[in-house]
Amino acid sequence: MLRIITLTTDFGAIDGYVASMKGVILNINPQAVIVDLSHSIEPQFVRQASFILHTSWRFFPEGSIHIAVVDPGVGSHRKAVILKTPSAYFVGPDNGIFSYVLHELAQTHVSQNVPSTTDLKKRLLPEGCEAVALSNQEFWRHPVSSTFHGRDIFAPAAAHLSMDVSLSEFGESLDSLFAFPIPEPFTDPAGNVVGCIVHIDRFGNLITNFKKEHVPPKGAAVEIRNQRISSMNRIYAEGGGLQALIGSNDYLEISIKDGNAASLLGATVGDTLKLLNAANL
Amino acid sequence: MLRIITLTTDFGAIDGYVASMKGVILNINPQAVIVDLSHSIEPQFVRQASFILHTSWRFFPEGSIHIAVVDPGVGSHRKAVILKTPSAYFVGPDNGIFSYVLHELAQTHVSQNVPSTTDLKKRLLPEGCEAVALSNQEFWRHPVSSTFHGRDIFAPAAAHLSMDVSLSEFGESLDSLFAFPIPEPFTDPAGNVVGCIVHIDRFGNLITNFKKEHVPPKGAAVEIRNQRISSMNRIYAEGGGLQALIGSNDYLEISIKDGNAASLLGATVGDTLKLLNAANL
Amino acid sequence: MLRIITLTTDFGAIDGYVASMKGVILNINPQAVIVDLSHSIEPQFVRQASFILHTSWRFFPEGSIHIAVVDPGVGSHRKAVILKTPSAYFVGPDNGIFSYVLHELAQTHVSQNVPSTTDLKKRLLPEGCEAVALSNQEFWRHPVSSTFHGRDIFAPAAAHLSMDVSLSEFGESLDSLFAFPIPEPFTDPAGNVVGCIVHIDRFGNLITNFKKEHVPPKGAAVEIRNQRISSMNRIYAEGGGLQALIGSNDYLEISIKDGNAASLLGATVGDTLKLLNAANL
Numbered sequence: 001m002l003r004i005i006t007l008t009t010d011f012g013a014i015d016g017y018v019a020s021m022k023g024v025i026l027n028i029n030p031q032a033v034i035v036d037l038s039h040s041i042e043p044q045f046v047r048q049a050s051f052i053l054h055t056s057w058r059f060f061p062e063g064s065i066h067i068a069v070v071d072p073g074v075g076s077h078r079k080a081v082i083l084k085t086p087s088a089y090f091v092g093p094d095n096g097i098f099s100y101v102l103h104e105l106a107q108t109h110v111s112q113n114v115p116s117t118t119d120l121k122k123r124l125l126p127e128g129c130e131a132v133a134l135s136n137q138e139f140w141r142h143p144v145s146s147t148f149h150g151r152d153i154f155a156p157a158a159a160h161l162s163m164d165v166s167l168s169e170f171g172e173s174l175d176s177l178f179a180f181p182i183p184e185p186f187t188d189p190a191g192n193v194v195g196c197i198v199h200i201d202r203f204g205n206l207i208t209n210f211k212k213e214h215v216p217p218k219g220a221a222v223e224i225r226n227q228r229i230s231s232m233n234r235i236y237a238e239g240g241g242l243q244a245l246i247g248s249n250d251y252l253e254i255s256i257k258d259g260n261a262a263s264l265l266g267a268t269v270g271d272t273l274k275l276l277n278a279a280n281l
Numbered sequence: 282m283l284r285i286i287t288l289t290t291d292f293g294a295i296d297g298y299v300a301s302m303k304g305v306i307l308n309i310n311p312q313a314v315i316v317d318l319s320h321s322i323e324p325q326f327v328r329q330a331s332f333i334l335h336t337s338w339r340f341f342p343e344g345s346i347h348i349a350v351v352d353p354g355v356g357s358h359r360k361a362v363i364l365k366t367p368s369a370y371f372v373g374p375d376n377g378i379f380s381y382v383l384h385e386l387a388q389t390h391v392s393q394n395v396p397s398t399t400d401l402k403k404r405l406l407p408e409g410c411e412a413v414a415l416s417n418q419e420f421w422r423h424p425v426s427s428t429f430h431g432r433d434i435f436a437p438a439a440a441h442l443s444m445d446v447s448l449s450e451f452g453e454s455l456d457s458l459f460a461f462p463i464p465e466p467f468t469d470p471a472g473n474v475v476g477c478i479v480h481i482d483r484f485g486n487l488i489t490n491f492k493k494e495h496v497p498p499k500g501a502a503v504e505i506r507n508q509r510i511s512s513m514n515r516i517y518a519e520g521g522g523l524q525a526l527i528g529s530n531d532y533l534e535i536s537i538k539d540g541n542a543a544s545l546l547g548a549t550v551g552d553t554l555k556l557l558n559a560a561n562l
Numbered sequence: 563m564l565r566i567i568t569l570t571t572d573f574g575a576i577d578g579y580v581a582s583m584k585g586v587i588l589n590i591n592p593q594a595v596i597v598d599l600s601h602s603i604e605p606q607f608v609r610q611a612s613f614i615l616h617t618s619w620r621f622f623p624e625g626s627i628h629i630a631v632v633d634p635g636v637g638s639h640r641k642a643v644i645l646k647t648p649s650a651y652f653v654g655p656d657n658g659i660f661s662y663v664l665h666e667l668a669q670t671h672v673s674q675n676v677p678s679t680t681d682l683k684k685r686l687l688p689e690g691c692e693a694v695a696l697s698n699q700e701f702w703r704h705p706v707s708s709t710f711h712g713r714d715i716f717a718p719a720a721a722h723l724s725m726d727v728s729l730s731e732f733g734e735s736l737d738s739l740f741a742f743p744i745p746e747p748f749t750d751p752a753g754n755v756v757g758c759i760v761h762i763d764r765f766g767n768l769i770t771n772f773k774k775e776h777v778p779p780k781g782a783a784v785e786i787r788n789q790r791i792s793s794m795n796r797i798y799a800e801g802g803g804l805q806a807l808i809g810s811n812d813y814l815e816i817s818i819k820d821g822n823a824a825s826l827l828g829a830t831v832g833d834t835l836k837l838l839n840a841a842n843l
Contacts, residue, residue: 006581008640012483013294013321019287020726022316023340026285028343030314033592035584040575043484044539056578059713061592072539075516106295114544117826148529203576203605227351233635234708248710258606258634294575294602300568303597304621309593311623325820326766336771339716354651356797419673427796429810432621 004064005158008053009150010041011069017148020153021067024141037066037107044072046097047180048269051199055239055249056099059089065158068092075146080088080134080153082123083177084167091134091158096120099179105129106242122176183209184187192223193279197269198251204260205236206267210252215273219259221281222254225265229254284314285345286439290431291322292350298429302348302415302436305422318347327378327552328461331383332480335381336530338369346439348431349373351375356404361415361434364406364458372439374430375414380460386410391503393448398523403457416452455456464490472558478550485541487548492532492540495556502562503535505554506546510535566595566626567720570615571712572603573631579710583629583717586703590721599628606634608659609742610831613761616662617811619650622775627720628710632656637708642696642715643739645687646729653696653720655711658682661741667691684738697733745771753839754785759831760813767798768829772814776837783843786835787827791816809840 011017018039025032037056041049047071055067064115067079071093079094081132085105089099089176103249106126134153137144138161144152185195193214198209215232222229222244236255238245242264247253254261254273262265262280292298296304305314314396318337322330330351352359366386384407387407387473392424406412415434419424425433438451460462460557466476474495480488487505496513503510503525512524517536519526523545528534535542535554542548567587573579580601587594595805597644600617603611610730611632633640633655641656652660670689681737687693696715699706701722706714719732747757755776768786777794784791784806793805798817800807804826809815816823823829 003592006585014319015480015482016318016333017482019316019318019337020340020502023287023337023342023345026314026316027340027342027639030284031560033588034316034587035581035596037578037581038576043541045627052576052578056581056585059582059589061585064585073376075517076518086327115441147517147534179458199577201577201579202572230705235635236709237638245709248707248713291764295600295614296761296763297599297614298763300597300599300618301621304568304618304623304626307595307597308621308623308659311565315597354797354799357799426810428798428807428815432810 003031003032003162004035004060005032005162006035006037006060006064006066007039007059008037008041008066009039009070010045010049010148011039011042013028013039017150020151024151024155025144025159026154029100029194034163040044041180042071044070046072046095047099048199050097050100053097054067054104058103060088062087063089065089065091065161067154068097069150070097071095071149071153080157081174081177082132082134082157082161082167082170084130086128089158089161091154091161091203094178096178096180097176099113099182100250102126102129102177102179103182114239114269120178120180123179124176130167131162131174131177132167133171133174136169139170141201164213185210185214185275188274190280193266195273195274195275197267197271200262200267203255204262204264205247205259206254206265207247208252208254210275211250212246215252216248216278219277221276222252222273223276224254225271227265228276284443285316286313286443287316287338287341287345287347288320288321288433289318289319289322289330289347289349290332291324291326292320292349292407293429294320298431301432305432305436307439309437310443311373313440313443316341320532322351325351327351327353327376327404329382329480331378331381334378335385338382341369343368344370346412346442347372348435349378350431350435351378352430354377354541355430356454359454361430361438361506362455362458363413363415363438364453365411365447367409370439370442372435372442377457377459377461379458380463383407383458385409385459386464401459404460405457411448412455413448414452414455417436418448419453420446439452466491466495466556469555471561473561476554476556478548478552478554481543481548481550484536484547486528487535487542487546489533489535490528491555491556492531493527496527496533498558501559502557503533503554504557505535506548506552509557565593565724566597566622567724568597568599568601568619568622568628570599570628570630571601571612571632572605572607572611573601575601576659579712581776582713583767586713586717590718594721594724597622603632606632608632608657608738610635610761612659612662612686615659616666619663622650623652624649626655627651627723627781627832629720630659631712631716632659633657633711638709641736642711642719643736644694644719644723644729644732645739646692648690651720651723653716653723656740658740658742660739661744664688664691664739664741665744668797675691681772682740682742685741686738692729693734693736693739694729695733698731701732703831704833722802747776747837750836752842754842755837757835757837759829759833759835762824762829762831765817766824766826767821768811768827769811770814770816770835774808774838775814777808777814782840784835784836785838786816787829787833789827790838
């Protein structure tokens with residue numbers, strides 16, 4: 001039996017929304033081990049939820065179930081779905097929230113740098129994945145509200161899944177899900193690699209979409225908001241100013257020892273930055 | 282054996298207060314399943330705790346134990362109590378924190394619209410409910426502090442309750458608890474129904490004390506802060522401006538697609554609003 | 563088998579860092595009971611984490627494991643350690659984060675009032691304590707990052723510890739750990755006792771380093787930021803202005819009924835205050 005169910009939402013800490021979901025889960029599976037992944041996603045910021053989920057889900061035991069509910073279209077025509085990957089289950093709205101997970105699995109590269117929420121597209125599932133729509137109302141809570149599917153559809157679905165209800169019982173099979181393009185770095189005419197900030201963490205570290213393989217073996221300089229950062233280090237405690245390092249999810253980050261790089265630079269998610277070609281240094 | 286214990290407090294996220302309560306519970310019942318309901322109640326805002334608890338407790342399995350500690354009078358003459366209802370247990374100070382729960386069960390209607398914290402009154406328990414004072418010091422943690430009964434009285438009481446200690450062992454039986462009046466909509470001379478905002482959630486949705494039955498079958502307009510809202514919809518994603526809908530706890534809410542209605546309107550808890558009589562439209 | 567693992571970090575609520583640690587723990591010990599102690603420690607504020615941990619750990623069952631990760635030096639030469647005390651285990655960086663715990667156990671008094679982060683010193687372990695360095699890579703997650711030892715070293719160590727791996731298997735024994743001096747009140751030439759604010763809680767209560775034994779049996783006046791506070795009470799609900807009382811962790815606190823003493827006084831952690839000698843009143 002699967003026991004672990006994680007929750008990623010934009011419900012925040014004040015209201016009883018998260019607790020209501022947990023109550024519904026425990027009603028169905030009193031043995032469920034429920035883990036908060038994050039409830040502080042910015043309201044309706046589906047991309048942020050998708051990214052945060054992607055940085056954490058793979059550290060959970062195989063077969064864990066991850067509910068993600070950032071769902072501005074709740075009650076509309078958007079589908080409610082389960083995505084089964086080779087090592088985990090994901091439950092949530094079909095609104096792009098699983099884009100990073102799908103991208104990880106597909107390793108498809110989309111050469112587009114600027115995040116946009118407008119170009120959601122249906123994409124075929126990567127090999128080894130399955131998906132179903134949560135159309136079988138037998139697994140919903142009743143009466144079902146039109147504004148809180150987290151409590152009435154996603155939580156009960158995950159709980160039933162954790163009780164070994166098989167995927168096909170939840171509803172019709174899907175061969176594609178909606179996903180937004182994941183911004184990938186690209187090389188500009190001058191030979192620099194252009195990327196962007198995909199997340200800013202609690203410490204003000206700027207997490208970019210550069211991965212290890214984008215960084216020249218001998219390091220490089222980073223240009224961001226008209227500042228050049230030449231320190232390429234290994235740990236946060238190095239350096240006396242802004243520095244770049246490879247963070248714990250293998251993305252290049254901009255940080256500063258004992259400080260907040262985001263505040264210092266006035267940087268925000270979506271800002272572009274460049275890994276400079278040695279010839280341009 | 283009862284296993285689920287939920288916690289609703291104004292203790293916030295920084296201090297170790299919540300964890301201390303959990304430690305005390307786990308010392309007494311290592312099998313307890315502890316669920317955070319909310320710890321971000323505004324300091325000493327008993328009414329908010331009462332409302333939040335009311336929106337969530339009923340989704341938990343029968344027999345769950347709900348501790349609620351927003352307790353400005355800790356250590357004073359106010360009693361510490363357990364309330365037993367037909368489907369759950371509540372543990373906390375006798376300061377009105379269970380007003381909404383009692384109201385739900387009693388379905389008494391009090392025609393008073395403006396929330397006030399000054400008119401706490403003793404009210405007889407609804408049928409099917411029991412209450413006891415936590416006077417038996419055998420079930421307290423010792424030494425008991427005069428400033429943190431959450432840790433020293435409520436947590437141990439809930440833990441012992443979850444170990445099947447019977448209600449009568451905790452202390453003397455009570456036939457009434459303190460409660461504040463729940464503001465109920467009323468009809469004004471012009472035939473409009475006057476209500477108020479009882480909660481603003483993380484999304485800025487204004488949750489009112491209007492329930493489904495107050496809304497005319499053909500919809501109505503809402504007037505709030507000199508704005509008239511004529512869109513009565515079913516889901517958050519509809520409309521292009523302010524709208525009203527019935528939310529997931531069956532209260533009428535004011536929301537706006539992809540925005541924050543509270544900020545837009547400058548609305549706060551306690552503000553009045555009107556459901557306009559068709560004749561006044 | 564030890565089952566309870568608590569977490570104290572400065573990771574905040576948005577990112578997936580805390581969840582990643584929980585996933586790693588549950589992979590190793592699916593039966594672990596994980597409890598959040600605090601994740602809202604101010605970024606890199608090791609002293610705050612040390613104090614908060616100290617106010618809460620002792621309420622957990624004997625044998626509980628407390629992970630504390632506020633770790634600005636992650637990846638540097640600072641050691642990763644387990645501290646075993648007579649009643650609990652602590653896992654974290656050797657950067658002073660266990661100073662308050664060690665102080666509690668050693669009851670050594672250091673006559674120094676002003677907190678400082680610069681005078682970390684190696685101190686011999688109190689009697690009955692043991693410590694080891696987490697040098698045995700067999701108990702690390704691989705590949706180990708250089709920026710997130712919470713996930714890759716501390717979480718797996720705690721999980722293995724909870725599975726009864728013996729202390730000596732984790733690495734070499736240590737007879738001392740780094741600790742900062744705990745500020746202790748001292749008597750000034752005029753006979754007043756000088757102390758400082760060590761923490762401000764969510765309610766704005768100023769928690770000082772005065773303990774019961776510093777307060778004259780007949781009470782005293784407190785002087786802080788040029789204000790004299792003469793009310794010495796027992797509970798928060800007393801008094802009509804600023805008051806002093808002994809809080810739930812046996813420290814003297816400055817509070818105000820229905821208000822926030824910290825805002826009112828403009829007080830911050832580290833501010834000094836005096837318990838006035840009766841002769842000076």
